[in-house]
Amino acid sequence: xxxxxxxxxxxxxxxxRDRDVTGYSGTGVVADGxxxxxxxxxxxxxxxxxxxxEAACLADIQTIHGHDGATRVVLGAVITGGAAWTAA
Numbered sequence: 001x002x003x004x005x006x007x008x009x010x011x012x013x014x015x016x017r018d019r020d021v022t023g024y025s026g027t028g029v030v031a032d033g034x035x036x037x038x039x040x041x042x043x044x045x046x047x048x049x050x051x052x053x054e055a056a057c058l059a060d061i062q063t064i065h066g067h068d069g070a071t072r073v074v075l076g077a078v079i080t081g082g083a084a085w086t087a088a
Contacts, residue, residue, distance in 0.1 A: 011035040012076040013058070015043070019070040030071070033061070 015031040025047060033043035041055040055061050058073060065071055 008037055008080060010037060010079040012079070014074050014076065015061075015065060015071050016074050017067075017071040019067070021067045021070050031065075 011034070013033045013035065014029050015033070017025055017027050017030045020027050025045070029046065031043050031045045031053075033041055035041050035058055039057050041053075041058050041061055043053045043055070043061060045051050045053070053061070055064070062073055066073075
């Protein structure tokens with residue numbers, strides 16, 4: 001995904017691991033993430049040790065954590081700007 005800003009659109013995703021090649025994360029949904037309007041990505045690992053990862057783009061997440069197809073990105077909802085993003 002290119003790092004170009006898209007008028008206030010945020011997209012959520014999950015990492016689904018079909019095979020645990022490292023023996024650490026397990027299988028199923030192993031992380032949740034957000035793709036920001038500029039293409040940058042924030043991702044939070046599930047499991048006993050939870051860390052947050054920042055990346056320049058979703059392709060970087062796939063390259064680093066995809067394990068040659070053992071883990072896939074599943075895209076979720078598109079969240080547009082507006083009332084949901086205004087201060088209370």
